Amino acid sequence: MASRITFIGAGNMATAIIGGLIDSGVAPTNLTATAPNSSELAPIKERLGIHTQTDNSAAVSGADVVVLAVKPQIMRVVCEELKDTIQQTRPLVISIAAGLDAATIDQWLGGNNALVRCMPNTPSLVGCGASGLYANSAVSEAQRTLATQLMEAVGIVEWVEDESLLAAVTAVSGSAPAYFFLMLEAMEEAAVAQGLSADTARRLAIQTALGAATMAQQSDKDPATLKQNVMSPGGTTERAIQHMEEAHLRTIVADAMQACAKRAQEMAQELGSH
Numbered sequence: 432m433a434s435r436i437t438f439i440g441a442g443n444m445a446t447a448i449i450g451g452l453i454d455s456g457v458a459p460t461n462l463t464a465t466a467p468n469s470s471e472l473a474p475i476k477e478r479l480g481i482h483t484q485t486d487n488s489a490a491v492s493g494a495d496v497v498v499l500a501v502k503p504q505i506m507r508v509v510c511e512e513l514k515d516t517i518q519q520t521r522p523l524v525i526s527i528a529a530g531l532d533a534a535t536i537d538q539w540l541g542g543n544n545a546l547v548r549c550m551p552n553t554p555s556l557v558g559c560g561a562s563g564l565y566a567n568s569a570v571s572e573a574q575r576t577l578a579t580q581l582m583e584a585v586g587i588v589e590w591v592e593d594e595s596l597l598a599a600v601t602a603v604s605g606s607a608p609a610y611f612f613l614m615l616e617a618m619e620e621a622a623v624a625q626g627l628s629a630d631t632a633r634r635l636a637i638q639t640a641l642g643a644a645t646m647a648q649q650s651d652k653d654p655a656t657l658k659q660n661v662m663s664p665g666g667t668t669e670r671a672i673q674h675m676e677e678a679h680l681r682t683i684v685a686d687a688m689q690a691c692a693k694r695a696q697e698m699a700q701e702l703g704s705h
């Protein structure tokens with residue numbers, strides 16, 4: 432991918448995508464990241480070899496793709512700062528902000544922009560990202576392909592044609608690495624309580640999560656069947672799963688994902704009165 436890509440914001444999500452892009456073979460010199468303080472940018476420049484800038488407008492001039500990777504709460508200010516340059520240079524704009532809808536961001540950027548909304552996740556850093564994408568009507572087929580290539584460099588891509596479904600994507604993949612990290616935390620704590628060292632417990636739990644995810648990905652069997660295959664009748668797993676079902680784990684997960692999607696919708700309303 433020879434495109435010049437500028438990231439506005441150089442935080443957790445931007446650096447995860449940048450790291451994944453570089454690992455996938457994108458030249459660091461084609462990548463620029465911005466932040467208000469050069470003290471935040473210096474270690475990123477040093478570690479990744481990308482260009483860095485504290486001036487957002489200067490950073491977007493000459494870019495083919497601009498990735499808006501700041502917190503939703505400051506997106507408006509940032510867009511207004513970029514508006515004039517973007518109206519002149521017309522790059523493909525990709526917003527990764529949770530909640531904020533495409534029409535709002537487009538309006539903040541002066542209107543008629545080719546805009547993709549993307550909900551990525553932090554495993555992009557290790558090439559195992561999962562991103563949901565939505566394109567507004569100004570996005571060309573070539574730009575859609577470019578956005579797909581960009582995010583496929585760091586993981587899998589699923590397009591949605593109904594923008595409101597990005598809230599569900601946020602619940603099932605954008606926020607979801609945290610659910611699995613919570614599970615790892617809880618399993619480590621429980622194993623330590625049963626006498627294992629924290630190191631041993633963590634290594635075993637992480638490898639098991641990786642193994643289960645890899646099996647689920649590679650197998651032609653669904654997760655329910657794979658689960659059943661671990662459960663010997665009258666055995667240990669059956670007892671553990673019975674406990675989780677009786678504690679309503681499915682309801683807990685459903686409620687948490689509902690709350691997550693609802694928060695994405697609330698954020699759109701709070702921040703995006705276009």
Ligand SMILES: NC(=O)C1=CN([C@@H]2O[C@H](COP(=O)(O)OP(=O)(O)OC[C@H]3O[C@@H](n4cnc5c(N)ncnc54)[C@H](O)[C@@H]3O)[C@@H](O)[C@H]2O)C=CC1
Nearest residue numbers: 440441442443444445465466500501502503527528529551
């Ligand atoms: N962290 C995650 O797992 C995910 C985050 N997102 C979205 O990504 C966006 C960024 O989130 P994080 O990376 O977690 O936040 P973060 O706080 O780690 O990064 C924000 C970055 O924006 C920079 N920044 C602040 N003001 C700026 C300005 N005026 N101009 C340029 N840069 C500025 C900060 O210095 C920082 O580098 C958010 O909109 C969030 O909704 C989406 C999916 C997953």
Ligand SMILES: O=C(O)[C@@H]1CCC=N1
Nearest residue numbers: 528529601605606607
């Ligand atoms: O928690 C958040 O708001 C962001 C969006 C998805 C993951 N992190």
